Amino acid sequence: MATNYSTSDLMKIAVKEQLKCTENPKVGVVVAKDGKILSTGFRGEVPKKHAERVALEKLSMPDRIGSTVFTTLEPCVALQANQGVEPCADLIIESGVREVFVGVLDPNGTIYSQGFKKLLEHNISVKFFDRKLRDAVEQETFEYGVIEKIIGAGKRRVPVVGSGINIEVRFSENDPQTIDISWNNLQFSHGHVDLIGPNGAVKIAAGASKFSHISDPTVFRFPRHYARMEKGMIAIVRPEGSTFCVLFKLIDLFENDILIKWEVRKL
Structure with a gap:
């Protein structure tokens, strides 16, 4: 039966x-x-x-x-x-x-x-x-897990459609402090997407192509609230008063998605 x-x-x-x-x-x-x-x-x-x-x-x-x-x-x-x-x-x-x-x-x-x-x-x-x-x-x-929250370091493909996607960054699961960023304005035909963070928190790691090239994330200048990212670029997000920062690398772009790597570092 x-x-x-x-x-x-x-x-x-x-x-x-x-x-x-x-x-x-x-x-x-x-x-x-x-x-x-x-x-x-x-x-x-x-x-x-x-x-x-x-x-x-x-x-x-x-x-x-x-x-x-x-x-x-x-x-x-x-x-x-x-x-x-x-x-x-x-x-x-x-x-x-x-x-x-x-x-x-x-x-x-x-x-x-x-x-x-x-x-x-x-x-x-x-x-x-x-x-x-x-x-x-x-x-x-999915290979890269939940898309609206990231911790530590990793790699993930995320959708960027409509008004974009908001992501909460944490140093660890138990750390209550967060950095809120968003990916927006994906222009696949032009080869760029915008990484948006708190005002004055975003810097381009000019010249760096690997996270290992960045021994001190605080040395880079010209903070702003967003970075127009192209494939291979690295940006650093560090809000004022934060005890950690997060590095993002744009690995690839697709029509409605992007592939990113990130690494969270204590300061």
């Missing part, structure tokens, strides 16, 4: 599927109906297939109709005209799925909220995982 699972249980099972992934972004999926699991899938289970497709293609069309999909990541949409593979949002719509539970929205600036929007436009109910589960999913899904 098939087990009846609660909505919370099905979310957790989708997360367990996500943990089977060996490539990023990690995505796990469960397809269920009336509390009974019909199929599961994870990214990488079948080469070159997204987790939603893996799970749905295990089912006949009658089983898909009226089902509920639990996916740890927002279903993808078409990124270009005439692409070879049907996006997952379209597959879900065409499968007659009744409801979708989403773990996190895709931070890729081209996809962000578009899958969510498309499902709603086709009268599919969309709900989200419980908050604690969303936090767990966020940590596991």
Whole structure:
């Protein structure tokens, strides 16, 4: 006799599927109906297939109709005209799925909220995982983790769409002091993006191409509230009175995203 699972249980099972992934972004999926699991899938289970497709293609069309999909990541949409593979949002719509539970929205600036929007436009109910589960999913899904908060040192791809993205910088998890910055005004065709910090807190590390070149971040002059960053540039953000600073290097730019490295240093 098939087990009846609660909505919370099905979310957790989708997360367990996500943990089977060996490539990023990690995505796990469960397809269920009336509390009974019909199929599961994870990214990488079948080469070159997204987790939603893996799970749905295990089912006949009658089983898909009226089902509920639990996916740890927002279903993808078409990124270009005439692409070879049907996006997952379209597959879900065409499968007659009744409801979708989403773990996190895709931070890729081209996809962000578009899958969510498309499902709603086709009268599919969309709900989200419980908050604690969303936090767990966020940590596991992407190679560089949560995008609105950074600590210590690292590397991350972040979206810069609309009014930009705000990021809170901390020296450590237990240090209450923060530096608030934002990335804004991404101009991919011109090859630059703006790093915005507190007034008078931002300096360009002119001449430096590696963090190791900067033995003392305080030696650089001409503070301002923003830096127009081009690929390879390094900027230093140090608000007045702060006991630490953060170094940012712009590694690459994309149409809606940037790839950055950072390093937080005590002063």
